[in-house]
Amino acid sequence: MKKMVNKKADTIVLETVIFIILNIIFFVTMMIFVFRSGTSSYVYEQTYAKQIALIIDNAKPDMAIMFDISDLDDFLEKNNFPINEVFSIDKQNNKVFVKLGRNSGYSYRYFSDYDIELKANSNRLNIIVRNKS
Amino acid sequence: MNKKADEKYLSIWWFLALALTGLGIVLAVVIFNSADVNTNNLEAELLNDKIAGCLTKDGNFYEKALEPGFDIYDYCKLNKNAFNLGSSFYFNITIYKEGVLLNYTLGGDRSFEADCRSTAKISAKHYPKCKSTSTGITDKDNNVYIIEILTASNQEGEKVAITR
Numbered sequence: 001m002k003k004m005v006n007k008k009a010d011t012i013v014l015e016t017v018i019f020i021i022l023n024i025i026f027f028v029t030m031m032i033f034v035f036r037s038g039t040s041s042y043v044y045e046q047t048y049a050k051q052i053a054l055i056i057d058n059a060k061p062d063m064a065i066m067f068d069i070s071d072l073d074d075f076l077e078k079n080n081f082p083i084n085e086v087f088s089i090d091k092q093n094n095k096v097f098v099k100l101g102r103n104s105g106y107s108y109r110y111f112s113d114y115d116i117e118l119k120a121n122s123n124r125l126n127i128i129v130r131n132k133s
Numbered sequence: 134m135n136k137k138a139d140e141k142y143l144s145i146w147w148f149l150a151l152a153l154t155g156l157g158i159v160l161a162v163v164i165f166n167s168a169d170v171n172t173n174n175l176e177a178e179l180l181n182d183k184i185a186g187c188l189t190k191d192g193n194f195y196e197k198a199l200e201p202g203f204d205i206y207d208y209c210k211l212n213k214n215a216f217n218l219g220s221s222f223y224f225n226i227t228i229y230k231e232g233v234l235l236n237y238t239l240g241g242d243r244s245f246e247a248d249c250r251s252t253a254k255i256s257a258k259h260y261p262k263c264k265s266t267s268t269g270i271t272d273k274d275n276n277v278y279i280i281e282i283l284t285a286s287n288q289e290g291e292k293v294a295i296t297r
Contacts, residue, residue, distance in 0.1 A: 019147075026151055030158050042292070049290060050172045057179045061210070094212045097293065108290040111180060111222050113212040131210070 041100035049098040049108040056110040059129040070123035087118045173262035176286035181264040184282050194272045199236050216240035221288035229279040245285040261287035
């Protein structure tokens with residue numbers, strides 16, 4: 001009789017332990033997925049490209065605009081990505097190109113006909129606007 | 134004895150609840166990451182302000198804009214390639230003096246004009262965002278000009294793959 005009772009208790013404990021472990025596995029998996037998705041570069045690329053294009057279209061010749069990019073510091077440090085490769089201008093097609101990944105980036109067009117120069121350092125992007133010669 | 138059989142059936146519902154919870158979390162994250170920050174209305178406004186600003190000189194209407202051969206792209210520093218057929222931008226400038234049409238200039242995707250009329254009444258997701266202004270301005274001789282400017286932007290940007 002005692003042996004039967006112990007066997008039933010063992011089964012209950014085992015079931016409970018398995019239940020808890022499966023729950024932990026599920027929630028840890030969800031946390032990893034959410035955390036990795038939250039650091040996705042696509043949203044940053046899109047936001048910065050559009051902001052820079054708007055700044056260029058709103059600017060006048062011989063203006064120099066300092067744009068705060070300190071939000072990118074953690075991202076670049078974690079991914080070991082050089083700051084001078086992030087921002088570029090496609091002068092032929094008048095597009096801003098922002099690259100935060102090794103294999104892809106995001107481009108956005110501006111409609112103004114200026115000569116644009118971008119200079120990035122750790123927490124600031126200098127946008128220099130000049131007339132085309 | 135039935136209680137033991139009930140526990141076996143309940144575990145299926147538990148897996149189903151977990152699956153639904155997981156699916157909800159994944160969907161929420163995917164929707165968040167696919168969100169688009171649309172700046173087309175700002176672009177239309179900037180384009181409108183830029184054109185309006187460059188047709189004014191020292192607070193008066195820039196009359197040379199009415200001369201034949203006046204290049205609005207060169208004078209207003211607009212990139213001509215950005216306003217080719219099939220572009221994401223559009224502008225339409227109409228200039229009146231005492232009710233008489235003097236000049237009509239347009240550039241970009243002309244289908245945006247009809248789209249702007251539609252979106253004036255309803256909101257539509259993939260239609261261009263438009264800005265329409267009508268301004269009265271005088272020249273040095275106090276003649277009044279009415280400048281109507283319609284601008285539109287439907288740019289979506291693009292994700293670019295880098296191939297080495």
